[in-house]
Amino acid sequence: MNPADTSDLWWRTAVFYCLDVQTFQDSDGDGSGDFAGLARRIDDLSALGITCLWLMPFQPSPDLDDGYDVADFYSVAPALGDLGRVVETIRIAHDRGIRVVMDLVVNHTSDRHPWFVAARRSKKSRYRDYYVWRDKPPRKAQPTVFPGEEATTWELDERTGQYFLHSFYRHQPDLNLANPEVRAEIARIIGFWLKLGIDGFRVDAVPYLLTTAGAPNEQDPHSFLRELHRFVGRRAGSAMLLGEVALTHEEQLQYFGESAPELDLQFDFVASQTAFLCFARGEAEPLARALAARPQVDVSQGWAMFLRNHDELSLALLTDDERQEVFDAFAPDPDQQVYGRGIIRRLAPMLDGDPRRLRLAYSLLFSLPGAPVLFYGEEIGMGELDTSFVREAVRGPMQWDAGRNGGFSTARASRLTRPLPTGGYGPEHVNVNDQRRDPDSLWMFISELISRYRSTPVIPWGRLKVLDSGDRRVLAHECSSDEVTFLAVHNFSPEPVTVELPGWDAGREITVLLDSSGHTAPDLAAPDEAGRVRLDGYGFRWLKSAPPPTDHD
Numbered sequence: 234m235n236p237a238d239t240s241d242l243w244w245r246t247a248v249f250y251c252l253d254v255q256t257f258q259d260s261d262g263d264g265s266g267d268f269a270g271l272a273r274r275i276d277d278l279s280a281l282g283i284t285c286l287w288l289m290p291f292q293p294s295p296d297l298d299d300g301y302d303v304a305d306f307y308s309v310a311p312a313l314g315d316l317g318r319v320v321e322t323i324r325i326a327h328d329r330g331i332r333v334v335m336d337l338v339v340n341h342t343s344d345r346h347p348w349f350v351a352a353r354r355s356k357k358s359r360y361r362d363y364y365v366w367r368d369k370p371p372r373k374a375q376p377t378v379f380p381g382e383e384a385t386t387w388e389l390d391e392r393t394g395q396y397f398l399h400s401f402y403r404h405q406p407d408l409n410l411a412n413p414e415v416r417a418e419i420a421r422i423i424g425f426w427l428k429l430g431i432d433g434f435r436v437d438a439v440p441y442l443l444t445t446a447g448a449p450n451e452q453d454p455h456s457f458l459r460e461l462h463r464f465v466g467r468r469a470g471s472a473m474l475l476g477e478v479a480l481t482h483e484e485q486l487q488y489f490g491e492s493a494p495e496l497d498l499q500f501d502f503v504a505s506q507t508a509f510l511c512f513a514r515g516e517a518e519p520l521a522r523a524l525a526a527r528p529q530v531d532v533s534q535g536w537a538m539f540l541r542n543h544d545e546l547s548l549a550l551l552t553d554d555e556r557q558e559v560f561d562a563f564a565p566d567p568d569q570q571v572y573g574r575g576i577i578r579r580l581a582p583m584l585d586g587d588p589r590r591l592r593l594a595y596s597l598l599f600s601l602p603g604a605p606v607l608f609y610g611e612e613i614g615m616g617e618l619d620t621s622f623v624r625e626a627v628r629g630p631m632q633w634d635a636g637r638n639g640g641f642s643t644a645r646a647s648r649l650t651r652p653l654p655t656g657g658y659g660p661e662h663v664n665v666n667d668q669r670r671d672p673d674s675l676w677m678f679i680s681e682l683i684s685r686y687r688s689t690p691v692i693p694w695g696r697l698k699v700l701d702s703g704d705r706r707v708l709a710h711e712c713s714s715d716e717v718t719f720l721a722v723h724n725f726s727p728e729p730v731t732v733e734l735p736g737w738d739a740g741r742e743i744t745v746l747l748d749s750s751g752h753t754a755p756d757l758a759a760p761d762e763a764g765r766v767r768l769d770g771y772g773f774r775w776l777k778s779a780p781p782p783t784d785h786d
């Protein structure tokens with residue numbers, strides 16, 4: 234399909250930027266970030282080049298899971314602002330050409346949500362059936378997502394003598410999707426935020442949402458996702474659903490929808506986890522294999538590519554040995570690991586702050602077909618907090634400048650929602666302000682990547698082909714349309730390498746889009762006549778080839 238025909242599929246080529254309003258910018262000195270602060274920072278994000286914000290939950294919440302425990306779907310946590318501020322922020326973002334999507338957390342509610350409060354009052358409550366109840370926990374209960382923090386997924390409600398399902402924490406009772414009234418509530422929530430200008434949703438915990446855990450539900454659970462997709466399309470034609478489905482590529486296919494569309498975009502957890510295995514090994518081969526096997530999806534759907542997100546870096550899709558390799562390389566201290574499957578560190582410290590490795594990682598992210606997703610602070614290589622913060626160790630305040638509290642807030646340090654890191658990753662060393670003035674900074678590099686990505690639409694739209702680089706250390710992949718071919722080569726090892734890509738677009742005009750060594754002259758960076766490409770340790774190169782110009786005289 235010609236990209237020009239697909240301009241309303243904006244999410245296929247978006248550059249997402251995930252942030253938590255609470256830790257981004259405080260405007261009133263109370264120690265918590267807020268919408269007024271975020272609104273002031275939109276120009277900084279626009280300068281970086283991102284095209285879509287993903288806002289982590291900002292609704293009222295007891296905050297026992299950093300807002301993923303919503304107590305009221307229709308308003309805003311008072312410390313963050315009010316609906317007026319939300320709408321103003323959306324308007325400012327739209328004005329700069331930036332779309333705004335938000336988390337939709339409807340697998341569960343907080344146990345303080347009025348529905349649950351009413352539901353647990355009596356078995357006869359009209360809200361009882363909004364949740365999933367059993368007289369006894371099923372013999373084969375689903376395992377908890379948070380081993381070590383929770384022992385089971387069923388909690389006894391003393392007052393009514395029944396157990397309720399909680400796939401996550403016990404204070405997050407699962408909603409009962411089999412109940413049509415619950416489905417109608419979810420539609421109303423979506424309709425509400427779409428009317429306020431939201432452009433789509435990052436749908437939290439989709440497989441759990443669809444699992445009715447043995448609830449008497451004869452329907453195909455995917456019927457709900459199909460309904461949701463149709464509903465979003467009817468209410469706002471260009472809104473989209475980006476789903477969190479942390480499964481294998483094959484398993485993800487059913488969430489794109491078999492008979493009718495379901496999710497528009499899904500995070501590529503396989504690529505992300507495999508990339509870390511490659512970084513650990515200094516080899517590209519596992520990622521080459523995973524990408525070559527990644528199924529084709531409909532042109533209207535796609536993958537959201539990421540390296541780190543707000544959660545632990547889960548390695549659940551790797552084998553036990555592979556996971557151990559990644560732990561050994563990047564989280565040797567057991568305190569840096571969580572749930573037996575993940576790492577609670579940010580990327581920059583995991584890669585020892587090595588600019589060559591960081592650039593390799595982000596070059597890879599932006600060169601893979603899909604929509605890249607950045608987690609706030611990645612653009613400056615922010616570090617993590619103390620491991621006692623567990624998953625929240627990666628959710629420290631944004632570091633804007635070298636001043637007090639990194640420019641995040643004027644409050645006393647003890648009043649901040651979370652502290653800032655100290656030492657080499659503290660704001661005096663790592664901040665946006667300094668990096669925007671330094672041509673060699675990570676911020677500058679990421680802004681260049683974003684601009685290259687945005688001006689090379691064949692990356693997200695093209696056909697992916699993994700080439701045989703003949704060297705386990707090097708990933709060579711192409712994204713091509715009928716006219717243009719994009720080639721990226723990435724050397725995951727510290728040693729310089731020369732790979733041969735014979736015949737790579739011989740006779741065509743080659744443009745060098747990006748090169749880790751700083752050469753952009755074709756004679757230095759393009760493959761030679763034998764198709765040989767030389768790369769430094771952790772080096773990479775992006776090339777574009779097009780047919781030679783024709784003579785139209």
Ligand code: GLC
Nearest residue numbers: 298301302338401437438544
């Ligand atoms: C998702 C979120 C995670 C949250 C969980 C429960 O996995 O990414 O942060 O704790 O859902 O809502």
